[in-house]
Amino acid sequence: MKTAKWNYKGVVIFGPPASGKTTLARELRLRERGVFCLEGSKVLRSFGTVLSREEARALYGRLVKSHGKTFIGKALERVALKKGGFVIASGLRGYENAVYLKERGYFVVCLEASQSALLRRLCIRGDGRSLQKEIKDEERIYHTKHIKKVAHVVFHTEKERVVAMAKKILDEVRYRECRICVNGNRNPVIRLSGEGYCDICAQFRKYFRKSILKDELRAFTSQVGKGHRGFDIMVGISGGKDSSAMLRQLQKRGFRILAFSFDTGYYPKHVFSRAARVARQLGVQYKRIDIRPYIRPIDRRSFALTAALYDEKPSPKLSEKFRRLYKEGRKHYSVKCSHALPFVRTCQLCRRVVIRAYYAEALKHGVRTVVLGINEWAHLSKHGRAPEFRATRVLKPFHNKPAVSIVHSPFLFRRTEKETKKILKKMGWELPPGEKLIETNANSCLFARAAETKALHMLGFHPDATRLSREVTAGFITKKRAEKALSVTHQSRYSVRHILAKANIL
Numbered sequence: 397m398k399t400a401k402w403n404y405k406g407v408v409i410f411g412p413p414a415s416g417k418t419t420l421a422r423e424l425r426l427r428e429r430g431v432f433c434l435e436g437s438k439v440l441r442s443f444g445t446v447l448s449r450e451e452a453r454a455l456y457g458r459l460v461k462s463h464g465k466t467f468i469g470k471a472l473e474r475v476a477l478k479k480g481g482f483v484i485a486s487g488l489r490g491y492e493n494a495v496y497l498k499e500r501g502y503f504v505v506c507l508e509a510s511q512s513a514l515l516r517r518l519c520i521r522g523d524g525r526s527l528q529k530e531i532k533d534e535e536r537i538y539h540t541k542h543i544k545k546v547a548h549v550v551f552h553t554e555k556e557r558v559v560a561m562a563k564k565i566l567d568e569v570r571y572r573e574c575r576i577c578v579n580g581n582r583n584p585v586i587r588l589s590g591e592g593y594c595d596i597c598a599q600f601r602k603y604f605r606k607s608i609l610k611d612e613l614r615a616f617t618s619q620v621g622k623g624h625r626g627f628d629i630m631v632g633i634s635g636g637k638d639s640s641a642m643l644r645q646l647q648k649r650g651f652r653i654l655a656f657s658f659d660t661g662y663y664p665k666h667v668f669s670r671a672a673r674v675a676r677q678l679g680v681q682y683k684r685i686d687i688r689p690y691i692r693p694i695d696r697r698s699f700a701l702t703a704a705l706y707d708e709k710p711s712p713k714l715s716e717k718f719r720r721l722y723k724e725g726r727k728h729y730s731v732k733c734s735h736a737l738p739f740v741r742t743c744q745l746c747r748r749v750v751i752r753a754y755y756a757e758a759l760k761h762g763v764r765t766v767v768l769g770i771n772e773w774a775h776l777s778k779h780g781r782a783p784e785f786r787a788t789r790v791l792k793p794f795h796n797k798p799a800v801s802i803v804h805s806p807f808l809f810r811r812t813e814k815e816t817k818k819i820l821k822k823m824g825w826e827l828p829p830g831e832k833l834i835e836t837n838a839n840s841c842l843f844a845r846a847a848e849t850k851a852l853h854m855l856g857f858h859p860d861a862t863r864l865s866r867e868v869t870a871g872f873i874t875k876k877r878a879e880k881a882l883s884v885t886h887q888s889r890y891s892v893r894h895i896l897a898k899a900n901i902l
């Protein structure tokens with residue numbers, strides 16, 4: 397995937413007089429040669445000749461009247477468009493301009509300093525006659541104090557050195573990607589270390605232990621022949637390559653298997669016929685299970701809110717909303733969550749329903765283990781303990797009912813893409829037409845597909861980037877493969893609302 401060098405259109409620096417805006421802009425320019433720099437006063441000057449601060453304010457007042465409160469922002473956008481590329485603008489004023497530019501993809505910096513420091517600096521410049529009045533005027537006209545609330549970053553210029561400020565800004569605005577996976581700093585929840593690893597890769601490198609998987613595999617295989625009602629395990633399949641290879645592998649180990657596909661109403665119909673065929677070929681019993689009865693009123697509300705979110709017209713404001721909700725969604729995808737909210741990542745909402753269905757269906761069929769072909773792992777970390785990377789997640793929602801384990805078989809068997817291919821070849825399995833071996837969720841789910849393009853544009857990164865990253869982190873696929881999968885977007889003829897309505901969920 398080709399990624400631009402920048403996460404923002406530019407850096408815009410706000411702050412009261414003598415807060416150090418120009419100094420900071422100069423430092424940024426020194427470190428980032430070739431970018432276009434602009435001083436706010438020059439934007440004003442392009443509307444007329446300005447000599448003093450008082451005259452600038454008077455002109456500002458007139459221009460606000462004739463061009464509206466965001467005229468500086470608009471003028472800056474025009475100049476930036478003409479110049480093309482990344483812009484660093486200092487000496488800007490006006491709360492409304494800060495909001496305007498933030499919404500249009502600029503990184504907003506707010507500088508502050510104590511009154512005494514401002515006075516000292518203004519005195520050195522020889523124009524510190526009445527600071528109190530100066531600051532009061534400034535605030536009355538530009539509402540500078542409010543900018544703090546909307547800025548991406550606020551620096552206290554007495555506490556931080558200009559070099560450090562410039563470095564922090566550039567770390568945010570330059571696009572950086574993990575050295576291992578496809579997680580980048582465009583994603584608001586990803587932090588990259590100084591060495592260039594995302595938190596997940598850094599932890600995986602440090603804490604992943606093969607011995608844990610060995611123990612898990614032993615516990616897993618000990619269940620052969622232990623099931624209560626004719627089946628030892630349930631295996632979720634889509635008839636795709638991962639699940640087919642997995643089914644074959646488990647069958648060879650002697651498990652009595654009930655293969656199944658969950659029907660949510662928004663998976664393509666061919667999934668079920670394909671899955672049934674694969675199961676039949678291997679002589680495994682198969683069941684299609686409608687899980688819509690597991691949708692609680694609270695999930696239904698979340699589906700409705702999600703449809704409404706995806707109905708909204710694209711705008712800079714909506715982009716902000718998507719990024720905020722993306723972060724929010726991560727706190728609410730657990731089955732234990734009792735909030736209704738719109739989900740940017742459709743899979744997180746789906747998960748709330750699916751996990752509960754896994755548990756209930758396992759008990760219903762007398763098994764204690766559900767095996768999935770999803771390249772996932774459970775990342776368990778408790779306070780004061782090193783995180784553990786496990787293939788098994790244990791569900792025990794009720795203390796008086798048995799636990800059910802969800803096993804992610806690719807991670808348990810450490811099955812790589814190459815091995816999957818080998819197994820499939822032996823089975824004589826062919827890739828369905830138009831399907832790639834590695835793909836995003838939009839390929840196999842109509843809900844994810846309907847959301848994909850808008851999510852990508854509003855977020856600035858692909859909603860499945862973190863999922864594919866996990867596969868790269870664990871060594872299942874190469875970074876190149878993940879990039880390729882993410883670069884393909886799937887055209888959906890239908891809206892999220894349409895898909896959910898057709899599935900009888902709305």
Ligand SMILES: [Zn+2]
Nearest residue numbers: 574577594597
């Ligand atoms: Zn990474």
